[in-house]
Amino acid sequence: MRVDLGNALETTPGLTTATLDRLDDRVAAAHERIAGGMADDEFGYAALTLPETADPDAIYAAVDGFDRPEAVLTVGIGGSALGAATLSNALESDVDAYVLDNVDPDDARALLADLPLGDTVVNVVSKSGTTAETLANFLVVREAMADAGVDWTERTLVTTGEEGNLRRLADRHDLPSLPVPDGVPGRFSALSTVGLAVAALQGHDVEAVLAGGRDGMESLAGSLYDSPAYAYGAATYALAQRGARTNAVMPYAESLETFAEWFAQLWAESLGKDGLGQTPARALGATDQHSQLQLYRAGPPDKLVSLIRPTERAEVGIPETDLDGLAYLGGSSLGGLLDAEFEATEASLAAAGVPNVRVEIDRVDERALGELLFGMEAACVLYGELASVSTFTQPAVEWGKKAARGLLGGGDFAEAEAVEQKRELRID
Amino acid sequence: MRVDLGNALETTPGLTTATLDRLDDRVAAAHERIAGGMADDEFGYAALTLPETADPDAIYAAVDGFDRPEAVLTVGIGGSALGAATLSNALESDVDAYVLDNVDPDDARALLADLPLGDTVVNVVSKSGTTAETLANFLVVREAMADAGVDWTERTLVTTGEEGNLRRLADRHDLPSLPVPDGVPGRFSALSTVGLAVAALQGHDVEAVLAGGRDGMESLAGSLYDSPAYAYGAATYALAQRGARTNAVMPYAESLETFAEWFAQLWAESLGKDGLGQTPARALGATDQHSQLQLYRAGPPDKLVSLIRPTERAEVGIPETDLDGLAYLGGSSLGGLLDAEFEATEASLAAAGVPNVRVEIDRVDERALGELLFGMEAACVLYGELASVSTFTQPAVEWGKKAARGLLGGGDFAEAEAVEQKRELRID
Numbered sequence: 131m132r133v134d135l136g137n138a139l140e141t142t143p144g145l146t147t148a149t150l151d152r153l154d155d156r157v158a159a160a161h162e163r164i165a166g167g168m169a170d171d172e173f174g175y176a177a178l179t180l181p182e183t184a185d186p187d188a189i190y191a192a193v194d195g196f197d198r199p200e201a202v203l204t205v206g207i208g209g210s211a212l213g214a215a216t217l218s219n220a221l222e223s224d225v226d227a228y229v230l231d232n233v234d235p236d237d238a239r240a241l242l243a244d245l246p247l248g249d250t251v252v253n254v255v256s257k258s259g260t261t262a263e264t265l266a267n268f269l270v271v272r273e274a275m276a277d278a279g280v281d282w283t284e285r286t287l288v289t290t291g292e293e294g295n296l297r298r299l300a301d302r303h304d305l306p307s308l309p310v311p312d313g314v315p316g317r318f319s320a321l322s323t324v325g326l327a328v329a330a331l332q333g334h335d336v337e338a339v340l341a342g343g344r345d346g347m348e349s350l351a352g353s354l355y356d357s358p359a360y361a362y363g364a365a366t367y368a369l370a371q372r373g374a375r376t377n378a379v380m381p382y383a384e385s386l387e388t389f390a391e392w393f394a395q396l397w398a399e400s401l402g403k404d405g406l407g408q409t410p411a412r413a414l415g416a417t418d419q420h421s422q423l424q425l426y427r428a429g430p431p432d433k434l435v436s437l438i439r440p441t442e443r444a445e446v447g448i449p450e451t452d453l454d455g456l457a458y459l460g461g462s463s464l465g466g467l468l469d470a471e472f473e474a475t476e477a478s479l480a481a482a483g484v485p486n487v488r489v490e491i492d493r494v495d496e497r498a499l500g501e502l503l504f505g506m507e508a509a510c511v512l513y514g515e516l517a518s519v520s521t522f523t524q525p526a527v528e529w530g531k532k533a534a535r536g537l538l539g540g541g542d543f544a545e546a547e548a549v550e551q552k553r554e555l556r557i558d
Numbered sequence: 559m560r561v562d563l564g565n566a567l568e569t570t571p572g573l574t575t576a577t578l579d580r581l582d583d584r585v586a587a588a589h590e591r592i593a594g595g596m597a598d599d600e601f602g603y604a605a606l607t608l609p610e611t612a613d614p615d616a617i618y619a620a621v622d623g624f625d626r627p628e629a630v631l632t633v634g635i636g637g638s639a640l641g642a643a644t645l646s647n648a649l650e651s652d653v654d655a656y657v658l659d660n661v662d663p664d665d666a667r668a669l670l671a672d673l674p675l676g677d678t679v680v681n682v683v684s685k686s687g688t689t690a691e692t693l694a695n696f697l698v699v700r701e702a703m704a705d706a707g708v709d710w711t712e713r714t715l716v717t718t719g720e721e722g723n724l725r726r727l728a729d730r731h732d733l734p735s736l737p738v739p740d741g742v743p744g745r746f747s748a749l750s751t752v753g754l755a756v757a758a759l760q761g762h763d764v765e766a767v768l769a770g771g772r773d774g775m776e777s778l779a780g781s782l783y784d785s786p787a788y789a790y791g792a793a794t795y796a797l798a799q800r801g802a803r804t805n806a807v808m809p810y811a812e813s814l815e816t817f818a819e820w821f822a823q824l825w826a827e828s829l830g831k832d833g834l835g836q837t838p839a840r841a842l843g844a845t846d847q848h849s850q851l852q853l854y855r856a857g858p859p860d861k862l863v864s865l866i867r868p869t870e871r872a873e874v875g876i877p878e879t880d881l882d883g884l885a886y887l888g889g890s891s892l893g894g895l896l897d898a899e900f901e902a903t904e905a906s907l908a909a910a911g912v913p914n915v916r917v918e919i920d921r922v923d924e925r926a927l928g929e930l931l932f933g934m935e936a937a938c939v940l941y942g943e944l945a946s947v948s949t950f951t952q953p954a955v956e957w958g959k960k961a962a963r964g965l966l967g968g969g970d971f972a973e974a975e976a977v978e979q980k981r982e983l984r985i986d
Contacts, residue, residue, distance in 0.1 A: 136981035147983070208848025222668065232845045233899070235874035235892040236922070237812035240650065263844060266887050266895055269877045295881045316848075354985070361985040375803060375860060376837050384665035395849035402853025409804050409853060409861070411839050416691060417660045419958060420636025421745075421823035425830025425837060428954035432803060433837070446663035449697045453723045458968030459694050464663040467694055467966065471661070474961035477977040481957060494664070526856035529909060530847060533902035538895065540886030549905040553564035555575070557782070557789035 131346065131491055131498075131505045133358040135365050137476055138485040142431045143372035145365060145485070150354065153516075157364050158352040160515035164508075165350070174522030177318035178508060180311070181343025181500065184322050186336045192287060192306045192323075193330045199251045201226040202331045203241075205271060206255030206324075207263045209316020210289075212392040213325030214253075216503070217339070219388040220494050223332035230267045238267065242274045253287045253327055257310040259294030262535065287331075289323055315522050317395050320503045335496045342500025350508060362489065363509030366434060367516045369485055370408040374434035377408045378426060382415035382439040382472045385494050389438075390414065393506055400510050400521045407519075408434075415439075416471040423475065427482045435479055435486040438502075439472055442493035559774065559919055559926075559933040561786040563793050565904055566913040570859045571800035573793060573913070578782065581944075585792050586780040588943035592936075593778070602950030605746035606936060608739070609771025609928065612750050614764045620715060620734045620751075621758045627679045629654040630759045631669075633699060634683030634752075635691045637744020638717075640820040641753030642681075644931070645767070647816040648922050651760035658695045666695065670702045681715045681755055685738040687722030690962065715759075717751055743950050745823050748931050763924045770928025778936060790917065791937030794862060795944045797913055798836040802862035805836045806854060810843035810867040810900045813922050817866075818842065821934055828938050828949045835947075836862075843867075844899040851903065855910045863907055863914040866930075867900055870921035 138145050167175025176183075202225060204214050211231040218227035228241060252271055256264045275282040288307040290296035300307040308323040319325060321343045326336045351357040354364040366377060377397065379390045394410040401407040413422050415437065426433055443465035450460035459467070479486045491498040514521030529545055536546025566573050595603025604611075630653060632642050639659040646655035656669060680699055684692045703710040716735040718724035728735040736751040747753060749771045754764045779785040782792040794805055805825065807818045822838035829835040841850050843865065854861055871893035878888035887895070907914045919926040942949030957973055964974025 133985045135983040135985070139981060139983060207845060212849070232812055232842070233892045233895045234810075234812045235872040235896070238892055239872050239874055260883055262884075262887060262895065263899075265879075265881065265884050266876045266890075266892060269879055269887070270874060270892065273877045295884065299881065356985070358985045375858060382662075384660055384662040391849075398850045398853035398857070402857035404856065405858055407853050407857035409837070409839060409857070411837060414660070417635060419955065421640070421819075422826045423958065424952045424954045425826035425835050427957075428832065429826070429830035429835035429837070430803060430833055444663040444667050446667055446698060448694045449701045451693075451697055453693065453727065455688055456690075456693050456723065458963070458966050459690060459697070462694075462966055464661045464666055464694060464698065467661045467690065467962075468663070470962045470965040471691075471958070473977050473980070474958040474965060474973070477961055477973070477980060478958035480980070481973075481976055482954070524852045526852045526910070527847065529855075530851065530899070530902040530906035533905055534895070534898045535886070537898040537902060538886055538890055545902070545905070545909075548909055549901050552901070552905060552908070553567060555563040555567060557561045557563070557784070557786045 131358045131489065131501050133361045134488040135361060137480045138365055138369060138487055141480065141485040142483045143369055143374050143485060145368055149368055153364050153368055154353055156516060157354045157360055160512055161350065161352045163515055164511055171313060173313045174315060176313035178511065180321040181340045181347055181504060184326065184340055186340060189308065189323055189326050189330045189336055192308045193327060195306055196251045196331060199225060199331065200246045200249035201228060202328050203245065203250050203252045204229045204255060204328055205252060205264055205267045207231045207261060208395060209319055210255040210264065210324060212395055213320025214328040216320060216388045216392040217325060217329045217334065217499060218332060220385045220499055221334050221496065223334065225332040227328055227332060233263045233266055238270060247275050247278045247280045250285060251287060251331055252285055253289060254296060255289040255324055256296055257291045257316065259290050259296035287327060289327055317399050318507055321500065338496035339500035342497035343504040346501045346504030346508060359505035359508035360512050362487065363512030364516065365487060366408060367513045369434045373432055374485060375409060375432045376411050378411040378413050378422065378433055378435045380413040380415045380418060380435055380437050382437065382468055383494060386438060387414055396506060396510050399524050400514055401517065401519060403519050406517055415475065416468055419471060419475055426484055427479060433484060435484060436489060437472060437476055437486055438489040440491050440493045559786045559917065559929050561789045562916040563789060565908045566793055566797060566915055569908065569913040570911045571797055571802050571913060573796055577796055581792050581796055582781055584944055585782045585788055588940055589778065589780045591943055592939055599741060601741045602743060604741035606939065608749040609768045609775055609932060612754065612768055614768060617736065617751055617754050617758045617764055620736045621755060623734055624679045624759060627653060627759065628674045628677040629656060630756050631673065631678050631680045632657045632683060632756055633680060633692055633695045635659045635689060636823060637747055638683040638692065638752060640823055641748025642756040644748060644816045644820040645753060645757045645762065645927060646760060648813045648927055649762050649924065651762065653760040655756055655760060661691045661694055666698060675703050675706045676708045678713060679715060679759055680713055681717060682724060683717040683752055684724055685719045685744065687718050687724035715755060717755055745827050746935055749928065766924035767928035770925035771932040773929045774932030774936060787933035787936035788940050790915065791940030792944065793915060794836060795941045797862045801860055802913060803837060803860045804839050806839040806841050806850065806861055806863045808841040808843045808846060808863055808865050810865065810896055811922060814866060815842055824934060824938050827952050828942055829945065829947060831947050834945055843903065844896055847899060847903055854912060855907060861912060863912060864917060865900060865904055865914055866917045868919050868921045
């Protein structure tokens with residue numbers, strides 16, 4: 131992973147090299163804190179040691195009984211789904227991967243009608259074993275399998291904590307299972323069993339993903355100038371302090387579209403607290419040049435755009451043409467066009483004074499993805515240290531969970547009563 | 559379409575009924591301006607007359623020669639793709655719909671390898687006939703068809719303006735073609751040939767979509783209290799004025815995920831200018847409760863959340879279970895759970911003082927989608943009037959187009975030189 135901050139200098143908001151030099155002392159102190167947390171396996175910081183502590187053999191062993199299935203279905207939500215989906219959607223495989231991470235009846239019905247249930251592995255993922263959406267979906271999937279004459283106990287992998295419903299279920303039915311590591315919040319679990327089991331089922335090289343993560347670990351250092359991940363974390367923090375309220379993350383690769391979603395969770399849930407935080411906006415290049423770019427360039431100067439690309443792509447030539455005014459395209463390639471648009475967009479933002487940061491990886495493969503995911507996690511942890519927020523918790527989501535549970539008759543909660551008292555101003 | 563502003567009252571930022579009452583005089587004046595523009599078929603405003611002026615018979619006639627294909631591929635970008643994709647992804651069909659709206663060689667290669675080219679209709683969409691991405695992709699698709707022994711002239715529909723490359727191509731090869739209406743910017747073209755041809759190819763009821771649009775037209779009135787679309791436009795404008803810089807659009811329906819993308823283009827490209835505008839953030843309920851909600855609830859008070867749902871859903875029961883602590887789910891349904899989460903999230907945001915607006919449609923079908931798309935377009939036009947911006951133009955995207963063209967050798971442009979002079983600050 132390489133980071134280029136050149137286009138965040140002297141923009142609005144913007145950095146100067148003097149800003150970065152001053153910040154670098156704080157980066158050094160934060161790095162010590164982070165390295166200490168990693169060494170002591172502290173809650174959250176432990177996530178940054180996963181490239182060394184995750185056990186690929188355990189993952190391979192757990193999936194070994196499933197002989198190259200036609201499809202894999204992840205039943206999980208949030209951090210229990212996004213890491214796996216990021217890898218699935220980035221890497222090609224002849225094992226199709228699906229995710230049930232919502233409780234939408236129309237979607238669930240359509241998906242279950244299409245899935246080859248007899249040759250699908252269901253990976254149900256919930257650390258606590260009580261996540262309402264995940265368990266509800268799992269019950270529905272299990273019933274669909276029974277209705278289709280499929281023995282669900284032969285087709286289910288369980289990824290969960292040491293205790294709880296799902297652990298007991300796995301024990302009772304002797305299901306293959308994987309542990310969710312301790313001390314790792316869901317959004318930081320991509321490089322653990324949670325993110326890697328599906329990759330293994332799809333035939334991807336899990337060890338290479340972890341090797342990429344270790345590349346990222348090795349590049350952490352006490353100066354932002356020596357560590358691409360910290361450079362990204364420090365620059366986004368400093369820009370946010372100066373008014374970049376939105377971080378538009380714009381990969382120039384369709385295969386990284388889910389990565390932008392994963393990033394959005396990481397950034398929003400880790401840093402959005404105490405009235406602080408930077409709003410992630412998911413974008414996609416070049417497509418969103420025809421959608422969001424007008425706003426980024428000419429709207430309120432409260433944005434940073436993170437442009438991400440692989441430097442190696444497949445070679446697809448654009449055929450020669452006699453269509454008027456398009457001859458310049460002929461003989462070029464789709465990748466050449468996409469890269470020209472990447473650089474043009476960078477320059478176009480810079481010319482309008484909008485800060486943008488370039489993040490490059492060599493290609494979209496297991497190793498580079500491992501490094502990219504690790505790098506963004508480390509950037510996020512650094513940002514959290516600099517902002518002095520509690521990076522690894524998510525207290526604000528509890529209120530709604532209680533309210534929903536109360537509404538469904540799962541107990542008495544004052545939050546559910548607040549729902550009943552909703553203020554109305556209806557226009558029909 | 560129904561709008562409920564109750565949870566945007568007395569939040570931070572927030573509205574009062576007095577604010578809305580004062581604003582209503584300006585809504586009346588803006589409505590006169592809009593109605594006048596529609597009556598005179600003025601540029602942009604003409605888009606709001608499409609439910610009456612679009613000709614479903616012409617669309618049916620153009621696609622009539624394609625006997626129920628296995629798949630439809632839209633080759634277009636931005637407004638030339640998103641309207642059609644919104645309808646495709648919302649409505650079920652046994653004709654699969656794909657979109658090539660990027661110039662990613664890896665993605666294009668994978669898609670072309672999977673497509674049944676001999677039974678796919680390619681709809682190439684570009685008003686000018688010169689959009690670089692679209693034409694490059696079209697040339698690649700045409701070559702892939704030739705390589706597969708498919709006569710592309712038998713499988714191509716052209717949707718373009720009255721003149722230009724694509725029009726000439728259609729004439730030369732006698733291809734079925736549809737006109738892009740005059741006076742309608744791409745992002746406002748969902749209810750025209752641009753958005754509806756694919757729907758017709760997929761067997762959807764195009765007349766019902768337009769009837770829904772007419773429902774929306776009829777509900778426009780000189781007061782925000784009488785018009786759901788204007789209520790939404792006025793409230794989002796007033797909230798933006800008071801600090802809601804981000805509008806997180808969160809449909810509680812997987813089938814509306816692309817609608818959120820369509821909305822993001824509409825909002826960003828129409829309103830993001832002169833340093834003004836509101837940043838659309840695409841979210842999805844309930845999934846993003848486990849991702850973005852922490853930030854929305856506890857991050858900077860600079861957001862509005864728009865929660866959208868259909869009130870009718872498929873019935874998928876959650877099976878009874880003896881799993882500890884989950885008995886409350888059994889006997890409920892996925893839809894019941896999703897609706898409880900919708901209402902819990904609304905209340906949870908309100909309890910934290912975060913403004914949120916409820917938008918409801920009866921169900922996800924052709925008619926309701928037509929009304930929803932029209933309603934959001936009208937809301938956007940009203941917002942633009944209230945903010946005094948040039949809603950229907952997108953001047954800020956031109957710079958990058960010239961730069962990219964220059965980089966590819968398509969002419970001499972100063973913008974391309976600026977790209978070469980990029981400032982660097984690399985951290986490797």
